[in-house]
Amino acid sequence: MASLPNIDLAERxxxxxxxxxxxxxxxxxxxxxxxxxxxxxxxxxxxTVFSTQSPPVPPVELGLLLSAVFVGAVIGAPLLGWWADRQGRRVALVGVMLWICVASLGAAIADGVGQLTLCRLLGGLALGGYPPIVIAYLTDLLPPQRRASLIFLSLTPALLGPPAAIFMVRWLAPLQPLGLEGWRWGFFVGSACALLSAVSFFALPESPRWLLARGRAAKAEAVLQHFERSAAVLAMPPVSPGAAASGEAPSAANTAPAIPMLWRWLAVVGLFLLSPWATIAFPLLTGAVLAQRGFKLDAALLIFGLSSMGPLMGTLVASTVMDRLDRRLAMATCVVAMLACGTAFNFSTGTAALIVAMGLFNLSVALYVPLLTVYSAELFPTGQRASASAIAWAINRLGGALGPLLLVPTLRGAGPSVMFAVVAVSLLATLAVLAASPPGLERQAVS
Known part of the structure; x- marks a missing residue:
């Protein structure tokens, strides 16, 4: 049972x-x-690069290379989530970025596909841990009335990552500065940026809610006062009454019955297990699908890159309304959109139609994944939030690792239509799980 001073601090x-x-x-x-x-x-x-070169990398090797980062994430995400719940969100964020820096540098200088696969595996240890830790951190900090909208807004820069990677490699591929392939320069840039990010995280405050959960009330009070002294940027309406995410002592604004833990876990595991087939594997293989259809490297990267820019404006607009929507209904809408857009991409032939279809598909993914992560993070109490989110993310990355291993041979052997049929089955199953999942905690305080 939480103490009254702790409840007061959380309400503040x-x-x-x-x-x-x-x-x-x-x-x-x-x-x-x-x-x-x-x-x-x-x-x-x-x-895309290794599918369009002559000769292309064999399917098994390519599948292992694409899966390696997700295999690493399966291992790294739960370990880093546990670390974040024990040692603090800020410490974990700094450590993750330093690890990404080193692993990316290794990928940039890798000699052959085997070494590159190993470096991607090692990089995945940290890449899989960052999203659940940062979502747990922001869920701890941000006002509940606009939590999802603010998280969407703060993560919007992430949508610049894929087009930046694609167009950087597309630009550098024919130039090969210093005799190095374009994709190697991409990893050099990623390593340098990760180092700068790690240094910047030292300036972040620790989560007061996490400090409370670890029994460090005096430090939590000091950090909270730091927030209270900080200049206001945007006023918030009163916190809405709602269900607490755990069986811990509810605050005055949080008095509805707790959601059974087993129900939460079943829903979260089911949704994260099903999502990567559509949200990871299918976009990951866009370039390979285009190569299978006869597009050359430059054209394939152009379509791949332009379609990856689709989510940017849509996510900015969506961030203004996300806290007004039921979490499950919003996620179901994204799933239906993925089904429709994936089908259109599968049967389109013109360049413009392919870009629009995949751009809208990527927009649906860009809305669905943060929604799912916020939805699951809200369901667990602060002392377990990073660990639970990271375990769920590891399950997601397990699907991400299995996806290329199954879908690359399917694509090469049976074609894009059969490959997308596998993805469509996972999306239909997701709709069924969403219908049976517990309600979300939009605009409600978390424990």
Missing amino acids: LDRLPVTQLHVMAMLMCGMGMMIDTLEMAFGGVLG
């Missing part, structure tokens, strides 16, 4: 406006997420 945190300190945390977390997505996007770039 929830009643805060958005301050300059909140904005600083959002900006730094967003820049870190851009580095994470840039590094993850190199999988699609490598898939």
Whole structure:
């Protein structure tokens, strides 16, 4: 049972406006997420490059290379989530970025596909841990009335990562500065940016909610006062009454019955297990699909890159309304859109139609993944939030690792239509799981 002073401190945190300190945390977390997505996007770039070269990398080797980063994430995400719940969100964020820096440098100087696969595996240890930790951190800090909208807004820079990676490699591929392939320069840039991000995270405040959960009330009070002294940027309406995410002592604004833990876990595991087939594997193989259809490297990267820019404006607009929508209904809408756009991409032949179809598909993915991550993070109490989110993310990355191993041979052997049929089945199953999932905690305080 939480003590009354702790409840009071948590309520003070929830009643805060958005301050300059909140904005600083959002900006730094967003820049870190851009580095994470840039590094993850190199999988699609490598898939395109190694599928269009002559001779192309064999399917098994290519599948292992594309899967390696997700295999690393399966191992790294739960370990880093546990670390973030034990040692603090800020310490974990700094460590993750330093690890990405070293792993990316290794990928840039790798000799052959085997060494590159190993470096991607090692990089995945940290790349898989960053998103759940940063979502847990922002869920701890941000006002509940606009939590999802502010998280969406703060992570919008992440949408610049994939097009930046793709167009950087497309630009550098024919130039080969210093005799190095374009994709190697991409990893050099990612390594340098990760180092800068790690240094910037030292300026972040620790989560007061996490400090409370670890019994460090005096430090939590000092950090909260730092937030209270920070200049207000955006006022917040009163916190809405709602269900607490755990069985811990509810605050005055949080008095509805707790959601059974087993129900939460079943829903979260099911949704994260099903999502990567559409949200990771299918976009990852866009370039390979285009290569299978006869597009050359330059044209394939152009379509891949332009379609990856689709989510940017859509996500900015969506961030203004996300806290007004039921979490499950919004996610179901994204799933239906993925089904429709993926089908259109599968049957389109013209360049413009392919760009529009995949751009809208990527927009649906860009809305669905943060929604799912916020939805799951809200369901767990602060002392378990990073660990639970990271375990869910590891399950997601397990699907991401299995996806290329299954879909690359399917694409090469049976063609794009059969490959997308596998993706469509996972999306239909996702709709069924969403219908049976617990309600979300939009505009409600978390424990």
